[in-house]
Structures are given as structure tokens and as C-alpha cells.
Amino acid sequence: MSAYDFRLCETALTALPSGALYWAEQGVLVVSDLHLGKSERIARRSGVLLPPYEVTETLSRLDADIATTAPRLVICLGDSFDDLKAADLAEDHALWLTRLMAGRRWVWIEGNHDPGPVDLGGEHRTELTLGPLTFRHIALLGATGEVSGHYHPKMRVAGQSRRCFLLDGARLILPAFGTYTGGLSSDSIAFSGLMEEGAIAILTGRKALPVPIPKDTP
């Protein structure tokens, strides 16, 4: 099995190698930081014209995860769009999303890049609580049973840098799912106060691989 099963607050969850989270018992698929429309936004703002294929690439990976898990609910954990203007997707991409949304509940959690509702259907929330778990964009200090995104964590092991989940007893932070997204090294300061002692990272790639997070250097 290339996915990684674990428990958070007594809840059985699965980290998929793609960077999506699957909660099989409830039929929930969670992805974070899709940053759809990033190349369009960069073009609009700076004139730099990146290869305009990242929406297609991101949606095809999301499509694949939805096809394998057939979720009842999809939660996009914020920064789904690179900004609110970018939510104005090209027609074929909008249709593609509509097709993915058909027949299931779909929740857009708002993020710092997309702080308002979008015209694409689905529900729009600042956060969502399901049983013991709370889904929000940016982790809150002291929260438990929290699933969030925002930081785009990544980690370097054996010379290879991979996007990763970060997991401790209280929270899970998801990697960015969008194609054109960078990452923040998981041992960087942003997490040192956030993650408990003994936290692990789950690397994405061909296989979801758990590894310990190196301790802060004195």
C-alpha cells in the first residue's frame, strides 16, 4: 500500500502519496493550498508568463484522487485560488470543477489568498468541525484535533526534498496540493512552537513515507 494510515484524536486517517488526506470512515477527501490560477495572477501582476498549464495539472491530480476514493465530501483547506480574481477560471476548468463537485458535498475553507466566497458553487466556510476534527486554513496555537494547511511544509531526506504532512498528537498540517507551490522547510521556525515533541513528517511522492522531524539545533 503506498498510502500511510495513522490516527489523530482517535480518528483513523490516511495520508495519500499525492498529498491529499482521506478519512475513509466518513468518506471525506481533504486537499489544501491548490493555488489555482497562480500563473494567471503572476502574469496579471508582474508580466512574467509562466507555463499556463498548472490548473490542468492540479485538477487532473485532484480528479485522480476523487476517482479512487469517491468521497461524499471534499474539503479544500483554503488558498484554493491564488486570489479571488483567479477564481474566475477559464471555462473548461470551471466546467471540470463543476463535474468534480457534482453528486457530493464540497466545502471551500477560506484562506489568506481567497478570503471571500467564489462563484463556483459549494459551501464557503471559515472553518468546519466534523466530530473530533476541525478543518481550518491556518493552525491555531493550542488547538487539538485540527487539520490545516497554509505552510506548504516540505522536508529533505536522503538528499531529496519532498512535500510533506506534519503530524503530532494534536494536529495535522497538509502539504500544498497545487502544482505551482513552493514549500517551507519543516524544521523552520514557523513550526517549532506549533508542533509537539515527537512530531513526524509524512513525505509525499510515489509512496507516503513517515519520517521523524529533526530536533531544533541549539
Added chain:
Amino acid sequence: MRPLPAPFSNWFSARGWQVHPHQIAMLHRAAAPALLLVAPTGGGKTLAGFLPTLVDLAEAPRSGLHTLYISPLKALAADIRRNLTAPITEMGLPIRVEDRTGDTSYTKRQRQRADPPHILLTTPESLALLLSYEDAPRIFAGLSRVVVDEIHALAESKRGDQLMLCLSRLSTLCPGLRRVGLSATVEDPAAIARFLARHPDPCEVLTADPGPDPDISMLETEAPPPWAGGGGRYAIPDILAQIRRHRTTLIFHNTRAQAELFFRDLWLANDDGLPIGIHHGSLAREARERVEAAMVRGELRAVVCTGSLDLGIDWGDVDLVIQVGAPKNVKRLVQRIGRANHRYNAPSKALLVPANRWEVVECQAALEAVRDHDLDGDPRGPGPRDVLCQHILIRACSGPFAADDLYAEVTTAGPYAALTRPDFDACLDFCATGGYALRAYDRWQRLMLRNGNWTLRDPRATRDIRMNIGTITDAEMVKVRWQNRHGGAALGEVEESFAATLSPGDTFLIGGQIVRYVGLREMALEVTPAPGREPKIAVFSGTKFSTSTQLSERILRLLDQPDWPRLPAHTAAWLALQRDMSRLPQPDRLLVETFPAEGRAHLCLYGFAGRAAQQTLGLLLTRRMEEEDLNPLGFVATDYATLIWGLDPVPDPALLLDRAALRDGLDTWLKGNAVMKRTFRNVALVAGLIQRNHPGQRKSGRQATFSSDILYDTLHRFDPDHLLLQITREEAMRGLVSFGRIEKMLDRIGGRIDHVTPGRVTPLAAPLFLEHGRVPVDGAARDRLLEETAARLMAEAGLS
């Protein structure tokens, strides 16, 4: 013949100096549209370039910019300013000389734009920036001469291509502009002349008296060189003896890592405490400047250095150059030798120190090439299109332009003289729309066509374009500095990829000191002193040159002799033993040995195609062996040979060398290859697809950027024929992948393959067993390595 004007001849004679014939010749040809002077180091080249300007301004004083001087080094511009100021002041000439580089203050640069000096000394990048301003026509009004110094070095890189595009613009702004190039000795001056001249203007080549031949030989050492490896540390006692015997010695190394290791060991053996410094491109500017200043004051007896000292600055009293390691390239060797003895009519003295047995042969071949004045060099091919893309964006910053005009203008630049209109249009389209098969940016084009002229959609884009001017795309570097309680001072920089392999506590060498890595803070590696500790990791990669085609051919001819009286006895005996056991490689044949060793089947292929090509050959051959179920396990490559090991012997090496199959393998392999990704990053930076200096980018502490590898993968999947992928492929084939040299080798051997099965390791193959850089072959190795490491780490942390 026009004599030298009186103030000048008086000035020369007051110093007891003779005007060189080539200096006078330059003055007589001052009206030529383009002129190339080829002169050895110390030949008064720079003065020759400036003499017509000084005479002109002395006889007809005027205001405004008269002459632009371009050098590849900032330091050289400053050096020249000091050297020019002396005669100008002493003759009381009404001439203002200023330099302008990235280090010039903002206020000074503003003033230079408003009120340019008579002579402006600058770099290609600073010139490109000046040309990007809307008031460029005013700044350059009246410019009549441009002097390009060290043009032989510029002509080898994209910096030179960019400069020639800038000159094409300058020639439009200043009709009648005359161009002068100053070059060290090169193999093909006519090619440099074509590079410099405004196409199709003629460009005369003036060759100064090259002076006496250098006094060059191989250093005789107490101990014979080792069988393999680099660095030449075995020769340290003999090198110290040479340093003691000379005033000032420059000790050149081919890589920064080797320079560091050598310097450390030299220092340990330096019982007399001779003042010796180290200088290379990874050291902090302050550290380099300290060494340079000490050199100029004559305080150092030796400097261990790399290519960072190849160019320009006059060091005064160097009387010996030592080249450690095979020179790889005869032309560079000759230029390095010229660093010794800047007095014109004295021979330069140089010693070669081969680092291993193979290099003894290469050094001997190089000595003979130097004596025969046989310089090497591969023609560079047409100007790269990523540089043209950047030029188009720079042109757009300075104002609207018509495509026809710009095409006509850029094709006057030597490297772009053969540029076709469709190729130009593709570059323009890339700049305007991104050039994607999917036309996604109609609303946000970077350049818009308005009233028949191309112009920036958003004028604010000029800022980003200007900040990204330039074609130097070194690997991402990370600064190294002392931890705060050790002063916080900068030590230098290391490649990001090297930094990523460090764990806290690891030690490495930089600036001749062993330091301990503590942690990463504000994008810099913090280190503490770790004296006396063995550095765990001593290497950070520098440029690895391949031995030139021409030098490789000389080596083959040298091997193909009945005996070797000019080689040291230990090396001649080694070659004779090879001939007894197997055969020697020959110029028009390919020697392939297969033999068992260490429980594995081995294949050694003596292609003499240079390190990069032998490396590529290793990758391609092991792929072919996989297909044939020959179970290859790994390989190692040097400039001369590739050694492959695996589970099964190769029955017929000729089958593996089928040209079409190799090329097929190349295309598949290249797709996911790290070399291609690195090349793509450079191309994307130069062409303006990604930016290096994004304002405020790193302030948040959170990297907003993502790896250019993602862009490469995306383009490859969705737009494989995109312009930037075309450029990337061209560049990799010529450079790091070097497939061209593999094809040349196949041409050379013409199917004549000598397959020898000696039954055991041969003398020539033996050193390859000791080489570093063994490459494992296993498609699944990457994933398996990662999984094993992850499992081990989990177990160690008690988490599994």
C-alpha cells in the same frame, strides 16, 4: 606615419618607456570601424586601446561621453581607472575617467546619467542596464569609441553575446561608433574579429609581438604522483621548495574544493611560515580583496587560486606560475602562464604538476602543444536565443520598437548575424505572450503591439526586467558566516545543493579553515571554528572542465608511440606494461577491455571524449546494458575512459555502441535528467521566465518561490516543443551532456573497435577503480534509498 603627439612622446620618454609598435599601429588605425588587438599579458594592451581616445581628446577637447570601456570584471574597471588616471593627470589632459559597476553608489550613477564622463569604464551588465533607460540616446550621444577588454574571455560566454547585442543597439544610437577588442592569445583571432565587428563590417586583426616562448616544464617531484585522484598534494614539499626559490608564485587549481584542500595541507607543511594566501570565487569579497591588496603590496610569496585569477588585474611581481592538475585546455594554460612575469620581453616561467599518472600523460601532451603554439578551442555556435529574449525585454524597457527594426539591428551583432526571421519572431513571441501552445495570456501579454510598435503592457514591469539583467547564472549560492558570538563576519558562499547535504556538526573547509556547521539563519549558514578536526565533508563542487578535443587527440598520439623518452620513467613503465597485458588506445580506434575483478564483470571503454561525454556515455551504455539484461551495477568516468561494472560480462561491446540506439536512449534519459533541469533553470533565468531578484521575496521568511524543476516538468508534459525547451536541449547537448563529443568519437573510430579480454584488471584501467564519483545504476535506487533512510530514522527515533 603620424608621430605620437608631443605631450605623449614626452611622457613616455620621461619614464624611459618605449612605445610598442602595436600601440602606434592602433593609433594609426583609429578610424577603422572595428579592430582586434591580440597581445600577450604585459604588452601594454590597455594603453594601446585607449591611446587613440587620449590623443583625440587631448587635441580636440569636448564634453560628453567619448569612449566606453567594457571589462568582464568589476575589479578590472577600477584597476584601469587608476592606471589611466596617472598619465591623464601627469600630462594635464582635460579628460574625466569614471567607472560604473554594480558597486557604484546610487547618487554617483544618477550623476553619471545626467553628466557622463569622457571615458566610462563598465561591465556588460551595467551597459545593458544603461541601455534599458528611456534616456539612453541622450546618455550615449557623441560616443565615438568602445573598447572591449579581455574579449577572448567574453566571447566564450553568454555575457559576450549580450554585450554584442548591446553594441548593436549602441551602433544605432551612435552611427560611426568604432569598436576595439583587446584579446589574449587565442587559436582563432578571425572568429573573435567576426564576433566583435558590426556585421558585415570588416575587422582587422593586429597581432603584437608575442614575446619569448614561456619557460615551461613538468615539476620533478620526490614522490611519483598517485595512481588516481586530484589535488597534487603529494607534490607539496617540492612546491614549497619552488615558492622559496621565487619571489611570488601563483598556484592554480582546477576546482575550488581542490584549492581549499591543497591550501590546508600546504599550510600544515609550511614550516617557514611563508606568507601564502588563497583566492577563489566562493570566498567573500572582503577576503578576496584582502588577498588582492596584499598581492599588490608584494607581501605574499604565493597565492593558491582558481580561475578567479585568470583575468586581468596586474599583480606585479609574479615570477612563477604552477598549474596543479592537468590543464584540460591548452589555451587557458597559456593564458595562465602569462600571469607570470608581466614584463614584456622576459619569458614567463611555469611548472605543471600532474595529480595522477593519467595526468602525467596529459601534462606532457599539453607541454608539447604549448611549444607548438597549438591552441585549442571549439567554435561556440550561433548566439543563444535566451540571451536574445532578454535583449528584447531590455529593448522594450527603453521604449517602443518595431519588430523589423530590431531584427535588422540584432543581426548586425556577430553572434546573431545568421539569426533567421522565424527564430527572431519566436523569441519576440516568447517575450510578448510566453510562446505557449496554449494561448492563455491574451489579456496579460507582457509586450503589446500598439500602432505597429511593441511596448510593455505594464510600464512597471521595467523594474523586474532591470533587476534581472545579466546572463551569469551560477548555481544558487548560500552565504557562509561566523556565528554571532564569533563575530558574524562573512566567509564566503557554498552551493545550495552542498548546503542541503549538511547536518549540524558537520565540518567543511572554506577559505583554508575548517568550520563546523551550526545552523541556517536568515538564509546563511552559520559556522563556528573547528580547528584540528578532520573535515567530514571536504568538497563543494566547482566547475569541472573536460579535457579539450584537441588535447585528447594529442594524448592519443602520444600513447601511440614505440616508447616514451620524454615521460617520467614511472609513467613510461606503466604504459609499457599496459601494452604487454592488453593494448594501448590508438587515435583512430576504440579500445574496449572486459575483464573480471572484485567478483564483478567489468568493461572499460577508452573514449578520450572528455569527462562530461564519458559520463554521458556511462549513463547511455548502462541503459543499453539494462535492455540487454546484462545487469549493470554502476560506472565511473574520467576524461579518458568510462569503467562499468555489473553482474554479466558484455560479449560484444560493438553492439552497445550503435549510434541510433545511443541517441534514442539519450532522448528518453534526458527528459527526467537533473542536468537538463539545471540547464533549464539557467535558460529560464536568462530568458526572463523566472526571476532571481524578486523584490521583497525572502522577507516573509517563507519562500514564495517554487523550484524551476516544476516548470520544467510541466512544460515537458504539456508543451514539449516550447522555445525554452529547445534552447535547453541545444545547450545541454553542447555543454553538460556533451553528446556532440560522443558523436565525434564515433566518427573518429569509424567502427574500428578493439575488444580485449585480458582476464584481469589492466594497468590503464586500475586507476579508475580508485576514482571518486562512482554512479550507481538502478532505476529504483532513488526510491529504495529514501525508504531505507526513512525506516532507519523512524526506528532510531523509536517511532516505528
